[in-house]
Amino acid sequence: MRHSLFGFSLLSIILGTTPDGVMACEGDCIIGIANAFLTNYTVTVHTVLSHIANDIIAEVLPNRQYNSPPLSILQPIYSAYKQQAYTHLETDIFPSYFHGKCAKPDPEHPDAPPVDPPGCPNPDCPVVCGTPGSLVHFYPKLRYIAFNSTRKVLKGCTERGEEEVKRNVQREIDAGGGAQRRSSGWVGLYHSKSSRGAKYRRTVDHAMEVVERLLGEMPSRLKIVCGGTDSATNGLPDCSWEAAMKEYILSFP
Secondary structure, three states: OOOHHHHHHHHHHHHHHOOOOOOOOOOHHHHHHHHHHHHHHHHHHHHHHHHHHHHHHHHHOOOOOOOOOHHHHHHHHHHHHHHHHHHHHHHHHOOOOOOOOOOEOEOOEOOOOOEOOOOOOOOOOOOOOOOHHHHHHOHHHHHHHHHHHHHHHHHHHHHHHHHHHHHHHHHHHHHHHOOOOOOOOOOOOOOOHHHHHHHHHHHHHHHHHHHHHHHHOHHHHHHHHOOOOOOOOOOOHHHOOHHHHHHHHOOOO
8 A cells, every 4th residue: 555645745734844044954854854754654664563463363362352453462562663763764864874065076176165066955966965955866765764764663663572562462362362262262161270271371372473473574564565675766666755755855955
């Protein structure tokens, strides 16, 4: 599913808030661009997590009572992602890749001050530097920076939040959401206490294996939702938002 319409509507709202007099992407420009990617990717991450939560329920919690949405099982991961993603996005874009001035020395006049190449600072600057025109020219790279930053943060949040997710799943099993309810399964009249305990342990062990497997799929599922990365320049078609993002980037002087 493409999220470009969401990105376009978001960016069109932000367009009216651009500051004047900024000659490079700094200050509000940096914050605005990082936030635009964050807002769009938050929708994408929500989609990925929702799919995984639904798969966990289908495999190990078929009797779950819906007092809370499926995503609540993965809330530790989602909350951590929303808290951490902005800082990583901003740093990975600025200054890790885009930074500095575009001006270059003129080889024919080496003693003269550096000059901006054609298209710099805007609208299409073929030099990697810290201006809107450079971000537009190298947008295929920018798109992958935002994706890789998001994937890195999501993977880290998943690894750190796995044990809490497992506890959430075990609580759901204890509440009767597992494959067999307590009332009709392991507390049945013909089951001994030891056999009930062994069956419960097998149920929990299986559930934990499923959780580990599905959480391990998080990075690959993000790539799938984004449309794949087969092309170095045109990959991630569903996490590009290219037209709207370029328009927004160039709204900064």
